[in-house]
Amino acid sequence: MADSSLNISPKVADALLHKRPVVALESTIISHGLPRPRNLAAARDFEELLESQGVVPATIAVIRGTPTVGLSPEELELIASQDIAKASVRDLPILQAKGLSGATTVAATAHLAARAGIQVFATGGLGGVHRGASETFDESADLSTLATSPVAVVSAGVKSVLDIGATLERLETLSIPVVGYQTSTFPSFWLPDSEFELDWRAEDSGEVAAIIKAQRSSGSQSALVVANPVPLDQAWQREEHDQVLAKAFAAAKAQGVRGKEVTPFLLQFIVDASGGRSLEVNLNLAKNNVRVAAEIAKALS
Numbered sequence: 491m492a493d494s495s496l497n498i499s500p501k502v503a504d505a506l507l508h509k510r511p512v513v514a515l516e517s518t519i520i521s522h523g524l525p526r527p528r529n530l531a532a533a534r535d536f537e538e539l540l541e542s543q544g545v546v547p548a549t550i551a552v553i554r555g556t557p558t559v560g561l562s563p564e565e566l567e568l569i570a571s572q573d574i575a576k577a578s579v580r581d582l583p584i585l586q587a588k589g590l591s592g593a594t595t596v597a598a599t600a601h602l603a604a605r606a607g608i609q610v611f612a613t614g615g616l617g618g619v620h621r622g623a624s625e626t627f628d629e630s631a632d633l634s635t636l637a638t639s640p641v642a643v644v645s646a647g648v649k650s651v652l653d654i655g656a657t658l659e660r661l662e663t664l665s666i667p668v669v670g671y672q673t674s675t676f677p678s679f680w681l682p683d684s685e686f687e688l689d690w691r692a693e694d695s696g697e698v699a700a701i702i703k704a705q706r707s708s709g710s711q712s713a714l715v716v717a718n719p720v721p722l723d724q725a726w727q728r729e730e731h732d733q734v735l736a737k738a739f740a741a742a743k744a745q746g747v748r749g750k751e752v753t754p755f756l757l758q759f760i761v762d763a764s765g766g767r768s769l770e771v772n773l774n775l776a777k778n779n780v781r782v783a784a785e786i787a788k789a790l791s
């Protein structure tokens with residue numbers, strides 16, 4: 491654990507040392523995935539939700555060059571309150587050398603959580619293969635990084651703005667197991683399902699914990715994707731969902747949005763165009779993922 495390039499907060503380090511449950515949380519969802527000022531409130535909510543369940547929260551970000559696991563209240567504010575770099579794994583050494591701060595994506599968070607020895611990580615949605623990727627090559631580094639990051643990631647699947655089928659194919663190629671949490675269908679973030687069936691499902695946190703233990707004892711370096719659908723009564727209405735997404739794609743194309751700006755652009759557009767309804771769904775599904783991650787972490791410890 492003597493890793494000078496990683497700052498683990500005393501609270502998180504103590505919990506890990508005594509094998510108490512810890513859940514990692516990402517920070518790009520705070521900086522780029524949710525609009526201000528709701529983002530800071532949400533970040534605090536996620537942490538409080540874990541604490542109320544007896545689980546230690548470990549929000550991860552790069553703070554003035556140092557990858558940090560477990561943020562102070564001031565550091566959480568820093569991530570939420572100003573324009574901060576979106577940091578995937580490849581950005582970590584650059585931020586470190588320059589002494590800059592960054593909000594970590596699923597990829598960078600999973601990578602750092604695994605390095606810290608954290609076994610469970612909750613987020614909203616994973617990055618994946620973008621529509622049109624056969625032309626643009628736009629595939630999130632979340633996928634390749636999860637292949638080498640031994641941590642269970644609880645998400646509501648991937649957003650329907652992505653190519654869900656291609657994303658599932660890539661997860662298969664990369665040998666990253668996917669298990670539906672009380673579902674046989676891969677969820678699509680704001681909607682609890684998609685047209686894609688899953689090979690495997692788990693009925694409860696104990697079953698997920700057993701899979702994680704088997705994965706670790708086999709020496710696998712892969713993550714486990716736990717696909718947790720938004721509860722039906724909190725899901726977005728399908729018709730409005732389809733209409734707003736069509737508008738978002740058209741706007742991104744018209745404005746020539748590219749590269750790592752694509753995801754934040756679509757997300758912001760969708761929040762605005764839905765009059766905030768997609769945001770409520772987003773917050774609820776993220777909380778639901780945090781809750782399930784807490785149960786899994788407790789079942790593991």
Ligand code: PSU
Nearest residue numbers: 518519523595596615617630631750753
């Ligand atoms: N999907 C969401 N909300 C998010 C993201 C994805 O529903 O906030 C963020 C996550 O941090 C994810 C990142 O890791 O976007 C993926 O970005 P890219 O496609 O540029 O790799």
Ligand code: MN
Nearest residue numbers: 628629630749
């Ligand atoms: Mn991309």
